[in-house]
Amino acid sequence: MTYINDLGDVGQGDLAAAGGKGVGLGGLIRAGVPVPPGFVLNTAAYAAFVEANHLEAAVQELAALPPQDHEDASERIRALFAGGTMPAAVAAELGAAYVRLGGDTAKGDTAVAVRSSATAEDLATASFAGQQDTYLNVRGAEALAAAVTDCWASLWTARALAYRAREGIGPDTVSLAVVVQRMVEAEAAGVMFTANPANGRRDQIVLSAAWGLGESVVGGTVTPDHAVIEAGTGRVLSRLTADKEVMTVYADHGTREQPVPAARRRQPVLDDPAAAALAGYGTRIAEHFGTPQDIEWARAGGEFFILQSRPITALPEPAADTPETWTVPYPKGLYFRASIVEQLPDPLSPLFADLIDGSVSRSLRALMAEAIGKDVLRAGDVGLPTINGYAYYYYRTSGMWRMMGRSLTAVRALLRGKAHMGVAGWREYSHPRYERVIRDWLAKPAAELSGAELLEGVQALLDAGTVYYTAVQSIIPLAATSEISFGAYYGKFVRREGDPPAQTFLLGYDSEPIRAEKSLYDLAAWARGVPGLAPAILGEPTASLAESQRTGSPPAGFDQALWRQWHPRFQDHLDRFGHAVYNLDFASPVPADDPSALLDTAKFYLRGQGQDPHERQRRSAARREEETSRMIARLGPRRRAAFMRLLRWAQNAAPIREDALADVGLAWPLLRRMLLELGRRLVDAGVIARPADVFWLRHQELQTAVAFGLAAPEAPAVVAITGADRPVRAAAVEERRMLWRGQAKAAVPQMLPESRWMERAFGKMMPAGPPDQAGDTIKGIGASAGRVSAGARVLTGPQDFALMVPGDVLVARITTPAWTPLFAMASAVVTDVGGPLSHSSIVAREYGIPAVLGTGVATQRLASGQRIRVDGDAGTVTIEHPPAPGEP
Template sequence: MTYINNLGDVGQGDVAMAGGKGVGLGGLVQAGLPVPPGFVLNTAAYADFVEANRLQAGIRELDSLSPLASPQDYEDASNRIRALFAGGTMPAAIATELGAAYRLIGDGDAAVAVRSSATAEDLPSASFAGQQETYLNVVGAEALAAAVTDCWASLWTARAMAYRAREGIGPDAVRLAVVVQRMVEADAAGVMFTANPANGRRDQILISAAWGLGESVVSGTVTTDDVVVEAGSGRVLSRRTADKEVMTVVADHGTREQPVPAGRRRQPVLDDQAAAELAGYGTRIADHFGAPQDIEWARAGGEFFLLQSRPITALPEPAADAPDTWPVPYPKGLYFRASIVEQLPDPLSPLFADLIDGSVSRSLRALMAGAIGKNVIGEDDVGLPTINGYAYYYYRTSAMLRVTAMSLAAMRALIRGTAHMGVAGWREYSHPRYERVIKDWSAKPLGGLSGEELLEGVQTLLDAGTVYYTAVQSIIPVAATSEISFRAYYDKLVRRNGDAPAQTFLLGYDSEPIRAEKSLYDLAAWVRGVPGLAPAILNAPTPALVESQRTGVPPAAMDQALWGLWRPRFQDHLGRYGHAVYNLDFVCPVPADDPSPLLETVKFYLRGQGTDPHERQRLLAARREEETGRTAARLGPRRRAAFLRLLRWAQNAAPIREDALADVGLAWPLLRRMLLELGQRLVGSTVIAEPGDVFWLRHRELRSAVEFGLAAPGAPAAVAITGADRPVRAAAIEERRMLWRGQAKASAPQLLPESRWMERAFGSMMPAASQQQPGDVIKGTGASSGRVSAPARVLRGPEDFATMVPGDVLVARITTPAWTSLFAMASAVVTDVGGPLSHSSIVAREYGIPAVLGTGVATQRLTSGQRIRVDGDAGTVTIERGPRPADGGSA
């Protein structure tokens, strides 16, 4: 039996024999990089040791703990398994080969490093870093054999066993190899990431360095110097030199820690030249393995040695630095993140930014011209420019003054429904016109349209949607005024101690988001009635169901007959409600494109979670009518008439507002299909790499491609186009995405330019509170009463919906009607943007859960899993520290 393999003979396919660390080192040797000489004692040695000492049955029995077992249970099991190894005897054949290999690298008395190399370690999917042991400065064959046995036993440390249990890896699926290398008595050491883990940038290399051996860096016992180097050029981009108090050094046996000499504590471990040299090795390693790497390195006598290389796991997508200044493009104007901008919480994609600016400007000028006169707003007076990618409503200062002076005329137009304003304008003009535009373009087969026609359709549909949204904005003041008027009258002139709050009279009505929720609940109820269908859907991974919905091919967990029943029913739901937007930017899929969140909601109901929305609505309506009758009965004729008149006004307006908002995205499924059709054609012409890249083009670039015939059906590959009209390659698209991710980390000011007078004049009108909120209490607007203590779940968009756990507090920048399905799982709602009359507040009140809206900073300050207390009465969110409150949760 051969138990020894030279490092240079270990290839990428040898994980089962040499473990992840052995494979990584083998790759470094084959790439010609400086690696200390050594060998691998392969997994066959581990297997034969376990068999010879009859350990497997005991291991299997002790390593059968649940992932939820206590840390002490894991410690007890680990100690017992490691005692089995300590009592074992190394077979003579293994000891003989190990001793011979050791003598070849050091005449039998060399100091070596002995490192564990597990078969489920240093993999792209899970690193298992630090789960097994390393022994340094091992001298002599007897000490080496003991260190090897200790390495084998370290496969069963408590932390390794718990890690594998969480990952679903059983005891029979793992083995351990051992890497033995000549010891490098390093004067400096550390780790190097060939991509920056802080921002995901693949063009930046992060080096952490300390004096002495690298174990202090890996274990985290020393503060390191951190140097960021530009990949390729070797230019140092930034450095942080730490006060390094301790270092790990070689001792007589093993290692020890000692103080860093005073003169070296604040001295950089690597100068710029050394950092560039090391980064050059990092670039070679990443190129060799074809993926970003996490590398351990050491330096001795001015030479670098590479001790380990493994793939970086969980590397974020590359992101630029978050912006910290907010320069305005036009100085003589005011900038607001309100109105339509509330539906644009993230930085805009380039194509949407280019198209929406002019579209909003045209729709707003047309509406205002019809309502208060053609000369009030000029062509350059309003717009929707972006600052650091974020959309802002822009008003030239003079135009803002003219509009303010005409506010009474605008109010009269609103009440009369002039220029498709107000409820009547929405019902009789805006909504029918929007539907007609969509119907006309839906009748045209996309494959037969030219590039020019597709681009025309995109602009026409976006303009129709913008006009519709502008008209919907005129409904919001009606709804707000009606509810505020009713609440004021009721609270001041009607309500007595012990009476129901005003919101009781406004709940239990149907609206489009509530109808969509009931549709999903009814779909789940129907599924339970079809034999075999519920388990088939629950067992099918959601991505597989989404793909099957798109292709028509049933997933593996479902037969054709069940699929034939399910697919049309779910498709019918998507046809009615799949246009609800999570975000107005058309780069974001709507449920019709990606129904993953809706499928998760169906599964939620199939598991018996949530409440029946029909019954909830019935109870709310019954209480509303009971309270209305009781209150009206005790009022005199005049107060009763005023009470009922204001009540009916508020009751009629609120559901209409939700209905109107829910249909803003009616054109979005068709609009996105048109853009993706253009994208598919541009892929065929080699202008972009994939259809979705079309969203990251500038409008002029897309227009140029269309004009050059590159978006025509069957167009040839792009030829030499120069100047601004050249094809956009993958690097430019990725650079824009990287910039967007950096911008998304910022918290955009509500008002620009930032000044005290702007805050005093307009701050109270903004849908978000101040971003300057230090401390553990975040203030917002209480929009639904109640108090809850529960974990936060910060959701950036539908891509995060699957992480929502029933009972979590839903924390988001905004919620639109498309988010309604999550309210069934949430114990409370917290948003950055919104107020007491926003969608979030209305739905939260329907569900009877607390809501604090318009905090401005919740998604920046809170993290998922963090326990918070939401007080919907006080309008506060408190970050809880220390022990849980005595009430144990909800209040």
């Protein structure tokens, strides 16, 4: 049996023998970078030790103990290893290899590093960094053998046991090799990431450097120098030189800490040429392994040595720098993130940004011309421009003054339902017109339309949706006024101590989001009654079910007869409710495109979790009617008449607002299909890589592609246009996505230009609070009463919905009707944007859960898993350190 492998002989296929660290070092040697000489004592040696000392059964039994017993299990396993004897054959090969490395078995004067190399280590999916032990400055064969035995035992540290349990790796599947390398007399050392872990940028290399050995950097005992290098060019983009107080150096055996000489504490460890040279090694290593790497390095005698390299796990997608300055494009005007912008919480995709600006301008000017006069709003007076990617309502100062001069005319037009405003205008004009435009374009199969016709259809559908939303905006203030009026009258002239809040009288009514919830609940209840169907759905991954729903074919292994029953019923639900938007930007899929979020909620109901919405609604309605009867019996004729008139007004208006908002996205499934059809043709033409990349093109680029004939029904398989004539560069899409991700992290001002007078004049009208809140308590608006302490779940959109766990506090920038299924799982709701009359507050009250809305900063200040206290009465969210005693 051979127990020793030379590092240069270890390849990718040797993981089972050499472990992750050994394979990584072998790859570094083949990449042509300087690696200290060494060898691997392979896993056969570990197996021989375990067998010779009869440890297998005891180790496996102890390793299988539950997490609370890991510390005890680890100590007992280490004791077993400490009491074992290394087999003679293993000891002989280890000693001979040490001699070949330069070790003098008599004097023991050659220092080596002894590193654990587990078979489940330095993997692309999980690094297991720091789970096993490393021993430095080991001298002599006897000390080497002892360090090897300690490395073997470290396979069973409590932290390694816990890590493997989380990753689902059984104790009977792991083994350990040991890497032995000649120590480098390092004058400096550190860590190098070949992609920036802060922003995911693959074109940036990040270096950390300190004096002495690298243990001070890895162990966190010193604040190292920090530099960001541009990959390829070696240009230093930024650097921070730290005050390095201590350094790790060799002791007689092992290492020790000592102060850094005063003259070197604030001296850069690496100058620009040295940093560029080291970054060059990083680029070579990343290219060799084909994935970004986390590298440990040392410098001795002016030369660099690479000590190890492992894949970077959990690297975020690349993001540009987060914007901090907010320069307005048109100086003579005011910018607000309100109204339709509330439905656009994220930076806009480029195509949507180009199309929506003109669409909103045309719609508003047409509505105002009909309502208050043709010459009041002029071209350029209003728009929806973007600043750092975010949409703002823009009003030119002169246009705003003209509109304010006609405010009484506008109020009269609103109350009379003029210019298709108000409930009657929505019901009789806006909604039917919207449906008619959709029907007209549905009659034209997208696959048969030319590129120009598809673009025409997209613009027509978006314009119809914008006109519809403009009309809906007239319903929102009517509903808000009715609820505010009733609440004010009830609070001042009717309510006594012990009476319910005003919202009690407005609950228990049907609206489109509630009807959608009941439909999904009923679907799950039906499925539970079909033998075998509920287990089949619960046992299938949600992504697989969503894809099968789209194609119509059942997932592999799914019973055909059961699928024929499930598929059409779920499709009926999607046909009726699948147009609800998570975000008005058409780059975001709607449930009709990707029903994953609805399927997760259906699974929630299939498991028997959540309330029956029919019963909840029945209870709310019963209490509403009971309290109403009690008030009527108590009040005199005049107060009773006023109470009932205001109550009926509020009860009629609130559900209509929800119905109107729920249908804003009626055109979105068709609009997205038409754009994706364009995208598929551009993929065939070699212009973009994926159909969905079409959303990241500029409108002018798309028009150019159509003009070149690249979006015809029979687009060319290969683009003949090259160089500067090519209408679009596919690489531009990735650059724009990267820019978007950086913008998405920004703290977004609600009003621009930022000034005190703007805050005083309009601050209270904005749907989100100021972005500069500090401390553990975040203030917002209490929109649904109650108090809850629970873990936060910060969701950026439907792609995160599967992370929601029953009992979590739902934290989001905003929730639209499409988010309603998550309310069944949530213990409370917190948003950046919203108020007491927004969708979130209405649905939260229906569910009886606390809601704090309009915080402005919740998604930036809170993290998933963080325990928070939501007080819907006070309108506050408090970060708990630690959780309050006795809280659920």
